Amino acid sequence: MELTKEEEKILTGAYGKAYQKAMKVLVELGEFYDAKRLVPVKMAFLTIGPTPGNPGKGKEWLKELVDLGAKFKIPSFYPHERAENPFDHELNEKLGAIFAFQGGGNARNAFYTPVFGQHIVGDGTATTHYMNSYIGARANTECFIGQYSAAIIGKTPEYGFHLSENRKGRILFEIKTILKDETDWSALGYYISKKLGKNYWDVPVINGIKPDDVTNDELLSFSSSIPAYGAVVHSLLVGVSPESLTLEQAFDYKKPEQTFIVEAEEINEVYNTFSPEKEKPDMVSIGGFGVNVSIETVIKTVELLENKKVSKDFPTVILMDGPVRIVSDRMGLTDALRNAGVKIGMEEFLKDYGYDPSEITNIPIMSAKKLGFKTVVFADAKSCHYIGNQGVNSVLKHIEECIKIAVAGRMEV
Amino acid sequence: MENKIVLKGHKGIGESAEGEAIVCQEPINLMADTGNVWNDPSDTSFTNKIAMPSVYGKKFANKILVFPTGKGGIFSSNIMMDIAAAGAAPKAFINVRTHPVWALLSIVLKIPIVDRLDQNPCEVIKTGDWVRVDAEKGIVEVTKKN
Numbered sequence: 001m002e003l004t005k006e007e008e009k010i011l012t013g014a015y016g017k018a019y020q021k022a023m024k025v026l027v028e029l030g031e032f033y034d035a036k037r038l039v040p041v042k043m044a045f046l047t048i049g050p051t052p053g054n055p056g057k058g059k060e061w062l063k064e065l066v067d068l069g070a071k072f073k074i075p076s077f078y079p080h081e082r083a084e085n086p087f088d089h090e091l092n093e094k095l096g097a098i099f100a101f102q103g104g105g106n107a108r109n110a111f112y113t114p115v116f117g118q119h120i121v122g123d124g125t126a127t128t129h130y131m132n133s134y135i136g137a138r139a140n141t142e143c144f145i146g147q148y149s150a151a152i153i154g155k156t157p158e159y160g161f162h163l164s165e166n167r168k169g170r171i172l173f174e175i176k177t178i179l180k181d182e183t184d185w186s187a188l189g190y191y192i193s194k195k196l197g198k199n200y201w202d203v204p205v206i207n208g209i210k211p212d213d214v215t216n217d218e219l220l221s222f223s224s225s226i227p228a229y230g231a232v233v234h235s236l237l238v239g240v241s242p243e244s245l246t247l248e249q250a251f252d253y254k255k256p257e258q259t260f261i262v263e264a265e266e267i268n269e270v271y272n273t274f275s276p277e278k279e280k281p282d283m284v285s286i287g288g289f290g291v292n293v294s295i296e297t298v299i300k301t302v303e304l305l306e307n308k309k310v311s312k313d314f315p316t317v318i319l320m321d322g323p324v325r326i327v328s329d330r331m332g333l334t335d336a337l338r339n340a341g342v343k344i345g346m347e348e349f350l351k352d353y354g355y356d357p358s359e360i361t362n363i364p365i366m367s368a369k370k371l372g373f374k375t376v377v378f379a380d381a382k383s384c385h386y387i388g389n390q391g392v393n394s395v396l397k398h399i400e401e402c403i404k405i406a407v408a409g410r411m412e413v
Numbered sequence: 414m415e416n417k418i419v420l421k422g423h424k425g426i427g428e429s430a431e432g433e434a435i436v437c438q439e440p441i442n443l444m445a446d447t448g449n450v451w452n453d454p455s456d457t458s459f460t461n462k463i464a465m466p467s468v469y470g471k472k473f474a475n476k477i478l479v480f481p482t483g484k485g486g487i488f489s490s491n492i493m494m495d496i497a498a499a500g501a502a503p504k505a506f507i508n509v510r511t512h513p514v515w516a517l518l519s520i521v522l523k524i525p526i527v528d529r530l531d532q533n534p535c536e537v538i539k540t541g542d543w544v545r546v547d548a549e550k551g552i553v554e555v556t557k558k559n
Contacts, residue, residue, distance in 0.1 A: 058491030227485030389448030
């Protein structure tokens with residue numbers, strides 16, 4: 001990789017050890033992927049995430065950079081919910097982070113958005129997918145090591161989805177069925193993700209959806225699940241993605257390497273993968289891991305629960321964050337949900353059920369086993385996939401069915 | 414059949430290591446696939462039955478972990494950093510094509526990683542084979558168990 005004189009100086013330590021350490025990461029990464037140079041990045045969305053240790057070796061690595069005097073070079077956003085942790089707050093504050101809504105890899109909360117063609121650092125996979133696919137910004141999915149190194153230097157190696165040639169469509173998915181809600185879109189994401197599971201670099205092209213057939217919330221739901229089973233963080237939705245206004249453009253006027261037809265059967269296959277083994281669930285969770293709900297879903301949930309209460313046999317939880325939570329509070333929706341017996345966030349459930357918050361994490365995909373959960377119902381495929389790590393039978397249902405199960409206290413097996 | 418196979422690939426990250434192979438056919442995301450890491454990183458195993466049928470219940474500590482690539486989820490690196498601190502990390506990684514998160518965790522943990530080999534490592538290498546990884550040269554030497 002060719003470095004400018006200034007970059008060489010950083011690498012040799014002329015600006016101190018912190019910048020040298022960050023630059024070494026970028027150079028090693030760039031050389032591994034045959035990048036020719038570093039490119040400037042305009043902004044960084046950051047996440048460290050949960051870690052088995054306390055504070056964890058990852059955070060210690062970051063603390064070393066902070067102690068060496070590193071500062072962010074570009075606007076860098078750290079999710080405000082995670083910044084409630086004093087250790088994370090102090091580290092990120094010293095680096096110069098903006099504590100924005102951007103949280104848990106959820107692009108719905110992006111406080112600051114790039115414009116078409118800009119190189120950025122893309123937080124979690126869902127945000128990276130959204131920014132690549134629907135804004136046309138350019139990002140790879142990297143963990144905190146790459147994210148923070150790039151934010152400190154203000155540059156990233158030019159590889160992967162920073163390069164035009166890697167952003168062209170490779171595999172065609174022809175949609176021949178109607179996707180009726182966010183849950184169906186998350187099921188489609190899971191289906192595509194599983195088909196392409198072994199390759200980060202395949203770019204799927206989704207054809208057959210008109211702009212009037214899809215909402216931004218559905219694209220956000222799709223963005224959360226398409227990198228869940230597999231690794232896709234850039235796809236092209238014909239007629240919607242700015243780099244694929246036509247099918248021909250999506251494939252750069254070449255033929256697709258492979259074509260899949262998606263009919264109702266393929267979507268049903270995903271629901272069947274996550275079907276119940278017993279009739280009584282241990283929890284119904286609207287929203288789950290990295291897929292916090294849209295305001296439309298909150299409104300729908302309140303409507304479905306009008307004059308009803310959820311069963312007391314198990315918790316029904318709704319996970320909201322960022323602006324959605326603020327708007328829900330402001331509109332009285334949060335109170336309406338509480339009155340119907342719904343727990344607002346895992347924290348409320350843990351408190352009400354008498355769990356010690358220092359013993360049990362509020363992320364179901366890490367705590368389900370400790371809580372003794374065997375069956376959990378979700379309205380999104382990403383959470384269903386992740387909670388498989390806890391040996392839990394996860395069940396995928398549309399929001400209407402989730403509420404029906406929550407009220408009835410059981411489901412059909 | 415010859416007992417030794419040599420695979421040649423791209424220059425990797427890190428230096429060299431050798432050990433017994435564990436071969437996984439699915440892409441890996443430690444957040445979704447290794448649930449018991451939250452209770453005890455030193456005892457990490459693959460716990461997701463639906464996502465990880467080829468290695469369900471198996472451990473990778475001190476082995477050469479062969480898998481197609483990383484997958485969605487960016488937390489594999491901080492999780493692996495704690496697994497490594499608990500002495501249970503693999504000795505090296507071999508991929509068909511390395512996911513950026515795994516390249517980055519290899520850089521920081523100095524665990525050798527190689528990819529872009531001239532044969533598919535997930536087909537050529539079987540669990541239990543003895544494998545030597547020279548990441549600086551991008552070479553993998555496989556001594557077949559049988």
